Amino acid sequence: MKFILIFIFCCFNLILTAQLSLDAETGVLFSGYNDVRIAGDQGTLFSLTEELETKPQPFVRLSATYTIADRHNISLLYAPLTINSTGSLDREVQFNGEVFAANIPLESEFRFNSYRLTYRYDIVKNPKWIVGIGFTAKIRDANIGLKSTDKSTVKNNVGFVPIINFRVGYKPTEKFGILLDGDALAAPQGRAEDVLLAVTYDLSKKLELRAGYRVLEGGADNDEVYTFSLFHYAALGANYTFGKYQ
Template identity: 60%
Template sequence: MKTLIYSICILSLTFFLNKSVNAQAFIDLETGPVFTGYNDVRIPGDQGTLFSMKDDLVSKTKIFYRLRAGYKINPRHSLSLLYAPLETKSEGSMANDIFFEGSSFPANTLINGSYKFNSYRLTYRYDFVNKPRLVFGLGFTAKIRDARIALSSPGITAEKTNVGFVPIINFRLWWKIDEMFGLLIDGDALAAPQGRAEDVHIAATYKVSDNIGIRAGYRILEGGADNDEVYNFSLFHYISAGVTYTFTNKTKSD
């Protein structure tokens, strides 16, 4: 239900912003398989059992999607909203007991794991370089994370949830090789004593028409935190394909 509501909000915002004469609205969809590189967990961070939700509990490949909508205020200034859900499942057993969030999971019993890290982001970016063949911009992303790590086995269930705000630096570099093809590198990244977060995307782009652009590439999502409550560092590999539709404003003369 939350996914549906948020998607409707993004679509509604896109069409609303497109009514502005000066705004060039767009909507973007990205999808493909996502693989777990590593996902190490210890909860509580200072007392729990360290285990891997990739190796100890074997993770499954997942199909992901991301939905972004926004608009360019003018050729250099842009605003966008991103909804990026991520949830993976894993299962397995360990030779030792797992102490997780106040519960003890016995050794050699089947354990099902769930890892959710949904992301909601509002991004402003300014393009310092805006040339026909090269675009480079930096900006700020206000990110809301909705995270949940859960384990369950017969008769035992435990979970750790967290919703929080994370400020991140946004960047974008787009080299337009010719009128049709290009190379895009963009993402959000920031490191701090409390933890780190990197979401970096590299893709080949192709201009289908003035309104439609497609791309294919690779995305890496990495980060985590180490404190008394939670120790979690994870890495995910995305094989991605995307399409962007830009709405064309058509003004009528009097």
């Protein structure tokens, strides 16, 4: 009974000393390369950005992080992404079982919504430095669609991707800092990188603002689908913290 009471007390103390932070990021998203072939072993390879027109667009990302004992971080991220492309191709395209004729108006939708659960342990945490490493379980909800005036088709793909998470922050002054934060992993089946480099500014003890550059890159190459893409983000963010540790 004594050990049970001690365990309950320790859990209760951890809850009382934990902190919750909410984070929002927005800005402008620019497409780099975005090459697709569906099916991966039979379709026509074409580019949604070099052969079709893709315009910059706004984006938003939302996350929440629960920190226990000042070093153990559990976070949830919602990062939607939808890119629309228009134009025509100078050759016949076989895409997801359909055949689209050359030189006809085409519209494409590339969607890659990301849901992530992350655990990170901060190895170093002091007023100037934070260095952490962890693991992210990512669920991708993706589809690529192509349509003309008389036909359309969509390839859906939902899957799980394990990724390494990391965070490095340095504060040369009390207010200003530099942050490198992201998820990244490469494997024979494909790769994924989502990395932010930003300058941070503490508006108050609880509210941190940031501005920086985010890169999202990756893809897969298999019999079902070939897709590799690169996106650039001009990003502005805000992080508000509730709790004991600042």
